[in-house]
Amino acid sequence: MLQETITAKEPIISQEAALIAGIRKFNRYYTSQLGLLQQHIFDSEYSLTDVRVLYEVQFNGKTTATGIREALGIDPGYLSRILRKFEKQGLVIKHPLPEDGRSSHLTLTARGEKLMRTMNELSDNQIRQMLENLAPEEQTKTGEAMRQLRYLLKAPGGAPRLEDVEIRHDLRPGDLGNIVRLHGEVYAKEYGYNIEFEQYVMETIGEFMKAYDPAKDRVWLASCFGEIIGMIAIIHRPDRQGQLRWFLLRPDFRGIGLGRALMDKAMEFCRQQQFKEVYLLTTNQQGTAASIYTKHGFMKTASVPETLWGQDLYEERYVRKM
Amino acid sequence: MLQETITAKEPIISQEAALIAGIRKFNRYYTSQLGLLQQHIFDSEYSLTDVRVLYEVQFNGKTTATGIREALGIDPGYLSRILRKFEKQGLVIKHPLPEDGRSSHLTLTARGEKLMRTMNELSDNQIRQMLENLAPEEQTKTGEAMRQLRYLLKAPGGAPRLEDVEIRHDLRPGDLGNIVRLHGEVYAKEYGYNIEFEQYVMETIGEFMKAYDPAKDRVWLASCFGEIIGMIAIIHRPDRQGQLRWFLLRPDFRGIGLGRALMDKAMEFCRQQQFKEVYLLTTNQQGTAASIYTKHGFMKTASVPETLWGQDLYEERYVRKM
DNA sequence: CAATTTAGTTGATTTTGTCAACTATTTTAT
DNA sequence: ATAAAATAGTTGACAAAATCAACTAAATTG
Incomplete structure (x- = not known):
């Protein structure tokens, strides 16, 4: 057993208290920090509530008054008056519903849209000011x-x-560590792999790097706001074969088309390299990954039982003809 | 040359826009989420402003009205009335200042304290509710x-x-990657080492892990807000010797006593292990580190010229008798 | 098709916040 | 030393924001 455990698994009461106290501090700090409590936003004639209503009209497309009331939790009478004011000012239009004579769909006029754009710009400036320090x-x-x-x-x-994810394929300082880390964290969380697995990844990356040839091998890293959150790699192999390796996404970045984007880049590279075929090795535990592979034209060609990283599993081989 | 460069170094405009849009979203979400906008906090008879005033009285010990006014940015007349209400309700006491006949120090009464305790409990419950999912x-x-x-x-x-730094000595998923990454990033930034160095660190960590014995070896990791920002390690060697390795701090965490804290932990461990002596290997480039070593009783015993990671340098050996 | 519910409006009122004028002190400038 | 200016806080008048309850008109239910 490699791992040495020190800290308790159970959440300790005082820790929870510290957590809550921290959150309360954050709330207090953040509200004051951003001037969210100001009544008049950016010295405009509109109150915070006004702006929130306008925002709802803008983004909850074709809402009714009730929709806004439910979203914001404000008094119907109050809302009624706010909307009438907006209508009079030419910011909002009511479109009576043919199927319900009581309600109207609400939309912003061009003027309303323009106002919101100005508001957003002001808000952006405020944020930019905060960021520039x-x-x-x-x-x-x-x-x-x-x-x-x-x-x-x-x-x-x-x-x-x-849109917030950036994909690049150069290797920068820290990238190797990030690759190892991503694997260690994700596989530990999802499959309970122990630190031996992370060690194993480290070894394979080390081997890869020794033979790394930028012309024939490629690693794509996906980052969001500077943090590596996904990757894929293609390695050249004898006989015009390619191997797909280290295809991994952080769980919270799945289901947004990033896996597909990475796979597309990898496959395009394989075509450029004029590979005859591409193979990859995985295990039966990676169920969701398997479906992505088959979706991209890979076929399972082998399945061998193994015991690895404290797990009983089948090592599988997938191949795709190019 | 291993490295292949593709993307520009300059921050891209669209990413800044994404960042700002993200922050705006966060602001919008967070304000509504936490009910920070509700007028009446927790169905009490006190408004958000009331509670903010009470909070100031409680924690900005012995404030005057002006102190509160400046902290919260509210109208003096309004505040005056709020304070009079609190005085009448027996929540706050005014202690006239002997040195200034215009002002008074404000303190909470026992009742005021109790009210704030209740408020905090309600707030805690709200947070707990948010957390329990x-x-x-x-x-x-x-x-x-x-x-x-x-x-x-x-x-x-x-x-x-x-105070924000936490030092632990267990190994968790992602730690190996983080160790590699920290080395890669810091040495690239400070000494221009290329990615071969990061690769080298990966190898040494791999070797270490193979022989890792929790009873005889130890790695301390310093983290701040969940991010690894420093480390030190002791490895057992033959003849009751210890080797100090991977002593590293991110530059922005130097000069706050963290290096000393880590070194102290390492030396204490060496004493526990009853090592005869501890040695370490470094290079002449790590000038500041050297002074830390000598400060902690290490003496340079060897210096050999080498060419490593694209650099001409001297490999040095330091020893400390325990 | 009467009874009930839903969507929204209106009037009355309260709460919250603002503005300007004011008093009583303290500080500053001459 | 003393007049002028600044500061701390109060008060009255008022405006804005939000609430409450009673209401109308349309839709839904039994």
């Missing part, structure tokens, strides 16, 4: 921390977006 | 992300504090 690393860390929080707290739209 | 590790990640945000935004560019 930070070093570039700190900026990306801030972004990643917020993104992660939104994700953790299950915010709507908190899931990462493909 | 999360897995334990998600909870800790949430706490860490918030702590980091508070830290990043509060003290932009400020030096990290030793």
